[in-house]
Amino acid sequence: MKADAPPGPECPYCSARIPSWPQRLPVYGCTRCRRPLYLYPVRIARPQIYKIKPLFQLAKQLTAIAALWILIVIFLNFAAIQTVFCAVILTFFVHGSMDLADGYLGYKTSIDRTWNKLTPSGQVKLRAAMRMAGGGGLVVLAIFGVASILV
Numbered sequence: 001m002k003a004d005a006p007p008g009p010e011c012p013y014c015s016a017r018i019p020s021w022p023q024r025l026p027v028y029g030c031t032r033c034r035r036p037l038y039l040y041p042v043r044i045a046r047p048q049i050y051k052i053k054p055l056f057q058l059a060k061q062l063t064a065i066a067a068l069w070i071l072i073v074i075f076l077n078f079a080a081i082q083t084v085f086c087a088v089i090l091t092f093f094v095h096g097s098m099d100l101a102d103g104y105l106g107y108k109t110s111i112d113r114t115w116n117k118l119t120p121s122g123q124v125k126l127r128a129a130m131r132m133a134g135g136g137g138l139v140v141l142a143i144f145g146v147a148s149i150l151v
């Protein structure tokens with residue numbers, strides 16, 4: 001935190017100050033970058049301590065764990081190919097929809113964060129478009145995957 005910044009929590013995505021968090025609401029949208037944020041419990045015993053984290057980051061971490069699990073299952077031949085295929089479809093859909101939404105918000109707000117760094121303002125629209133294209137591609141693949149199961 002900067003020395004002259006007013007006290008209070010900051011958005012982990014864009015560093016904007018969060019004036020207040022609505023009570024009993026686990027997810028809240030940043031007013032500047034519009035990314036959904038959630039409260040991550042660091043300490044459950046009183047006094048309770050929470051960290052504010054971007055929801056898209058959680059979803060991407062979960063899909064990375066799912067991808068690792070899928071690779072292990074394929075390598076060790078633990079599950080039926082149909083189960084692995086469904087897991088891949090679900091992972092593609094979750095990761096793709098998160099990238100699609102993140103890219104859209106990056107395009108709308110001109111704020112983008114890639115590899116844990118804010119993108120320079122001249123490259124935000126290009127990165128947002130690339131993110132939307134990648135996310136849209138994953139969602140289309142997931143839809144084709146579901147269609148191939150149903151047919």
Ligand SMILES: [Zn+2]
Nearest residue numbers: 011014030033
């Ligand atoms: Zn923000």
